[in-house]
Amino acid sequence: QVQLQQWGAGLLKPSETLSLTCAVYGGSFSIYYWSWIRQPPGKGLEWIGEFNRSGSTNYNPSLKNRVTISVDTSNNQFSLKLSSVTAADTAAYYCARGLSITLVRGTKLLGMDVWGKGTTVTVSS
Amino acid sequence: DIQLTQSPSFLSASVGDRVTITCRASQGFSSYLAWYQLKPGKAPKLLIYSASTLQSGVPSRFSGSGSGTEFTLTISSLQPEDFATYYCQQLNSYPPTFGPGTKVDIE
Numbered sequence: 001q002v003q004l005q006q007w008g009a010g011l012l013k014p015s016e017t018l019s020l021t022c023a024v025y026g027g028s029f030s031i032y033y034w035s036w037i038r039q040p041p042g043k044g045l046e047w048i049g050e051f052n053r054s055g056s057t058n059y060n061p062s063l064k065n066r067v068t069i070s071v072d073t074s075n076n077q078f079s080l081k082l083s084s085v086t087a088a089d090t091a092a093y094y095c096a097r098g099l100s101i102t103l104v105r106g107t108k109l110l111g112m113d114v115w116g117k118g119t120t121v122t123v124s125s
Numbered sequence: 126d127i128q129l130t131q132s133p134s135f136l137s138a139s140v141g142d143r144v145t146i147t148c149r150a151s152q153g154f155s156s157y158l159a160w161y162q163l164k165p166g167k168a169p170k171l172l173i174y175s176a177s178t179l180q181s182g183v184p185s186r187f188s189g190s191g192s193g194t195e196f197t198l199t200i201s202s203l204q205p206e207d208f209a210t211y212y213c214q215q216l217n218s219y220p221p222t223f224g225p226g227t228k229v230d231i232e
Binding site for chain 2: 037039044045046047058059060061062094096099108109110111112113115116117118
């Protein structure tokens with residue numbers, strides 16, 4: 001059974017860089033999408049970005065200038081970096097595996113079927 | 126970005142009730158819509174994808190339907206473990222966006 005184990009610093013000061021890593025255990029790495037999603041306290045879910053099956057990344061435009069998602073395929077891990085954090089970046093951060101289908105023009109994400117347990121990140125001076 | 130709204134934002138129901146949650150999109154698309162269940166302190170759980178496909182392991186009392194701008198999640202007979210917050214998500218275009226959530230509480 002696939003499991004995602006995530007870790008990273010939980011307390012940051014404004015202007016620092018958030019860094020989280022997610023390790024994939026028990027499943028194939030190359031045939032899925034790998035995403036990061038966050039949920040600020042008392043608010044809804046926000047998609048941050050992904051590494052997709054084509055080997056490219058997509059980011060939420062609202063965060064695009066600050067976010068980087070990288071992949072270490074040799075260790076079945078993927079990572080999130082978010083620079084210049086502020087209090088607005090305080091949230092529970094989740095890594096997730098994305099289900100997809102193959103279409104004529106490529107692949108299409110269908111939903112996130114396996115999630116990490118989440119990491120609470122607090123930004124405070 | 127495609128904006129999603131959900132109604133109701135909160136509902137109070139009893140065990141055994143039939144519950145329907147609606148997700149409306151700011152622009153129409155075919156079927157790239159997913160539903161998730163969130164409970165405090167737990168990872169989100171995928172219930173439905175492609176608007177109506179039940180995720181493996183999810184009880185059959187959950188069902189999804191719709192296309193275009195209106196989608197629904199139905200729980201045919203609410204169980205105690207179903208009290209949670211439910212979110213829809215569109216995956217038709219980037220960035221994938223979520224609805225604001227519907228909290229299902231015990232009446």
